Amino acid sequence: MSQSNVMRVGAVNYLNSKPLIHRFEEHADRLAATEPALAEVRLLKDLPSRLADSLAEGRLDAALVPAFEALAEPTWRIVSDACVAADGPVSSVKVYFRKRPAEVRSLALDEGSRTSAALCRLLLTRRVGVAPQRTRLAIGRGLADTDADAVLLIGDRAMHEPPAALRSQFVAEWDLAEEWRRDTGLPFVFAVWAARPGIDAAALASLLEASRDDGLVAFAEIARREGPPLGLTVEHAERYLRQNLRFTLGPRERRGLELFREQCRDAGLLPDAPTTNSPENPLPVR
Ligand SMILES: C=C(O[C@@H]1C=C(C(=O)O)C=C[C@H]1O)C(=O)O
Numbered sequence: 682m683s684q685s686n687v688m689r690v691g692a693v694n695y696l697n698s699k700p701l702i703h704r705f706e707e708h709a710d711r712l713a714a715t716e717p718a719l720a721e722v723r724l725l726k727d728l729p730s731r732l733a734d735s736l737a738e739g740r741l742d743a744a745l746v747p748a749f750e751a752l753a754e755p756t757w758r759i760v761s762d763a764c765v766a767a768d769g770p771v772s773s774v775k776v777y778f779r780k781r782p783a784e785v786r787s788l789a790l791d792e793g794s795r796t797s798a799a800l801c802r803l804l805l806t807r808r809v810g811v812a813p814q815r816t817r818l819a820i821g822r823g824l825a826d827t828d829a830d831a832v833l834l835i836g837d838r839a840m841h842e843p844p845a846a847l848r849s850q851f852v853a854e855w856d857l858a859e860e861w862r863r864d865t866g867l868p869f870v871f872a873v874w875a876a877r878p879g880i881d882a883a884a885l886a887s888l889l890e891a892s893r894d895d896g897l898v899a900f901a902e903i904a905r906r907e908g909p910p911l912g913l914t915v916e917h918a919e920r921y922l923r924q925n926l927r928f929t930l931g932p933r934e935r936r937g938l939e940l941f942r943e944q945c946r947d948a949g950l951l952p953d954a955p956t957t958n959s960p961e962n963p964l965p966v967r
Pocket residue numbers: 693695697698729730746747748765771773774793794795796797798835836837839871872
């Protein structure tokens with residue numbers, strides 16, 4: 682906990698995370714009556730990659746972080762079974778190829794991503810044996826701003842179809858959760874709630890679970906509020922929340938996450954050492 686007894690919680694600022702923080706402040710106020718750790722909770726929103734950095738640097742006490750970072754950082758705990766996952770196409774994590782995957786030498790990676798960036802590298806290595814030079818695609822940039830052979834886009838900006846003229850530059854397109862599912866038969870977990878040591882994990886978990894459970898029955902309301910400002914129809918936004926995404930770390934999601942950890946270790950993207958919530962330190966059970 683920070684010195685002032687404020688619990689600083691960071692959430693991803695994409696549409697895909699809204700159901701996880703539905704009426705978060707109201708739930709925090711209600712639970713504060715019985716949970717002293719929740720007496721003062723502050724919610725901040727940022728890109729997933731920056732949330733992981735802020736948690737690592739002590740600017741946050743807990744955050745919805747890229748699953749890859751949660752697996753990499755041994756001192757964090759995954760504190761909730763609320764997550765951002767997909768069991769089939771996710772529709773907001775796309776790789777656009779200017780060359781056939783086996784010929785890719787340069788890869789531009791969305792600045793907001795850590796998990797999808799690792800998954801993209803993993804799939805390219807495992808499927809076609811390439812390890813391209815990586816560059817960063819800054820958050821304000823798009824497909825037209827890079828001439829990399831392949832480009833990873835995630836989140837809200839990946840939900841819009843590229844205009845036809847731009848699209849014609851690309852020879853292939855991967856939806857990474859769909860590709861993962863094709864190879865493994867399992868869901869893919871993009872983000873999980875992680876906390877620094879010393880945080881009242883049980884109190885925080887009750888808040889995260891209450892918000893998520895409320896969000897799960899509010900897709901229509903969230904889509905109406907959040908879709909149009911992003912340039913999405915309400916129907917599109919609701920379909921995305923309802924059909925593409927999964928918000929609970931169930932047994933299959935856990936298996937997907939463990940397999941991702943194993944494959945990242947095999948590929949040298951994660952250390953061999955025990956990491957967060959590894960079998961030595963299991964994932965939270967509902
Ligand atoms: C499904 C998505 O999941 C996000 C992808 C992340 C990543 O690649 O590191 C991190 C957090 C998630 O919110 C998306 O942004 O489209």
